[in-house]
Amino acid sequence: MFKELQLPFLELPTSAETLREEVREFIKEELSSMSFTVQCDSWLGGYDPEFSRKLGERGWLGMNFPKKYGGHERSALERFVVTEELLAAGAPVAAHWIADRQTGPLLLKFGTEEQKQKYLPKYAKGEWFVAIGLSEPNSGSDLASVSTKAEKMDDGWKINGSKIWTSGAHRAHQMIVFCRTAPRTEDRRAGFSQFMVDLSTPGVTIRPIRLMNGEHHFNEVIFEDVEVSDDMVIGNLGNGWHQTMSDLAYERSGPERFLSTFPLLKEFIRVIGENPDRSVRVAIGNLITRLWTLRRMSLGVAGLLEKGESSDIAAALVKDLGTQFEKDVTETLRLLLSTTPSLNSDSRFEVLMAEAILHAPGFTLRGGATEILRGIIARGLGVR
Numbered sequence: 418m419f420k421e422l423q424l425p426f427l428e429l430p431t432s433a434e435t436l437r438e439e440v441r442e443f444i445k446e447e448l449s450s451m452s453f454t455v456q457c458d459s460w461l462g463g464y465d466p467e468f469s470r471k472l473g474e475r476g477w478l479g480m481n482f483p484k485k486y487g488g489h490e491r492s493a494l495e496r497f498v499v500t501e502e503l504l505a506a507g508a509p510v511a512a513h514w515i516a517d518r519q520t521g522p523l524l525l526k527f528g529t530e531e532q533k534q535k536y537l538p539k540y541a542k543g544e545w546f547v548a549i550g551l552s553e554p555n556s557g558s559d560l561a562s563v564s565t566k567a568e569k570m571d572d573g574w575k576i577n578g579s580k581i582w583t584s585g586a587h588r589a590h591q592m593i594v595f596c597r598t599a600p601r602t603e604d605r606r607a608g609f610s611q612f613m614v615d616l617s618t619p620g621v622t623i624r625p626i627r628l629m630n631g632e633h634h635f636n637e638v639i640f641e642d643v644e645v646s647d648d649m650v651i652g653n654l655g656n657g658w659h660q661t662m663s664d665l666a667y668e669r670s671g672p673e674r675f676l677s678t679f680p681l682l683k684e685f686i687r688v689i690g691e692n693p694d695r696s697v698r699v700a701i702g703n704l705i706t707r708l709w710t711l712r713r714m715s716l717g718v719a720g721l722l723e724k725g726e727s728s729d730i731a732a733a734l735v736k737d738l739g740t741q742f743e744k745d746v747t748e749t750l751r752l753l754l755s756t757t758p759s760l761n762s763d764s765r766f767e768v769l770m771a772e773a774i775l776h777a778p779g780f781t782l783r784g785g786a787t788e789i790l791r792g793i794i795a796r797g798l799g800v801r
């Protein structure tokens with residue numbers, strides 16, 4: 418029997434639209450003082466701690482955290498507006514992205530009181546950055562095959578193993594490490610736990626993995642007898658699988674899953690001017706229609722998350738359709754306007770096109786590969 422997937426149709430409250438104007442004004446000021454350069458995929462490549470700190474100062478990080486942990490108790494829809502405006506502007510948000518989007522909600526759900534008091538205020542100020550340690554050289558889509566392990570010692574834990582493709586680990590203060598704490602049994606998902614590991618701990622080695630032009634965004638991170646104290650375990654021992662999966666709706670449904678190439682689309686529309694020929698208008702109309710649908714879906718998931726309702730399948734759908742869209746923007750615009758993509762070009766369009774081409778292979782992989790997402794969606798809808 419097929420199941421129906423329903424997403425609420427949300428109107429943004431007036432408070433969110435007022436906030437949008439404030440964010441736009443801030444971005445305008447930052448651009449006019451040349452504090453940042455507009456870029457594609459700025460939530461991976463746009464590292465700027467000073468910019469993150471400014472957002473923290475304005476109350477635009479940790480927006481949903483309780484005030485007692487340095488947060489602002491604002492709604493998921495208000496946070497949505499801030500993130501979509503920053504991404505659409507190609508602003509440098511990579512430094513704080515994981516802490517604000519994912520680790521904060523994780524700690525709020527599973528962290529100890531001490532962990533919440535110690536870390537959430539730092540995330541909300543934009544001064545403490547986090548990396549996600551899930552993937553390993555032999556474990557990507559099949560996370561249950563992860564082999565990094567933590568062994569109990571008299572006082573704390575000792576971690577050995579390696580993680581790969583860890584975005585921003587070379588600049589983060591901390592990594593959330595997913596690893597085995599009990600031997601494998603018939604239930605492949607049992608026996609995992611999550612640890613907060615300070616990346617300056619002895620025994621941690623971080624090696625760059627570069628894009629073909631030399632850009633450095635992700636890494637291999639090796640753990641050799643890394644000692645971690647008991648108070649750095651997140652949630653319950655052995656509950657790592659469940660805790661990690663509960664993060665995924667936050668990770669997969671936000672506007673970063675369809676706006677990575679938006680700065681390119683915006684620049685294209687500026688370059689072609691007000692009266693492009695019909696074929697160009699049709700192509701852009703198609704892209705904008707898809708974009709608007711994705712945005713409505715993503716807002717719907719934000720609404721479900723706010724109410725604490727299950728949204729994993731809808732989030733997987735947003736991620737699958739959204740990342741295909743991001744790639745299609747690049748391919749469509751390449752065919753519409755003859756261009757020589759180059760990071761050194763004087764043309765903004767050519768620079769943004771080069772960034773989009775360089776980053777596009779990762780869009781449909783990071784956060785769960787297309788085939789895996791489609792399996793989740795099919796199972797969730799009862800067609801598999």
Ligand SMILES: Cc1cc2nc3c(=O)[nH]c(=O)nc-3n(C[C@H](O)[C@H](O)[C@H](O)COP(=O)(O)OP(=O)(O)OC[C@H]3O[C@@H](n4cnc5c(N)ncnc54)[C@H](O)[C@@H]3O)c2cc1C
Nearest residue numbers: 549550551552557558582583584779782783784786788789
């Ligand atoms: C830009 C970028 C940033 C990343 N950042 C991080 C990070 O910060 N932290 C982190 O932990 N990881 C990160 N990753 C890793 C990412 O999560 C993995 O690349 C992803 O989960 C896929 O794993 P894999 O690369 O091992 O590919 P594999 O799992 O080997 O998959 C290769 C291909 O086979 C397909 N496939 C695999 N299994 C099946 C199956 N059962 N059925 C059908 N098809 C299948 C996949 O869909 C994919 O197309 C990042 C990746 C990228 C590209």
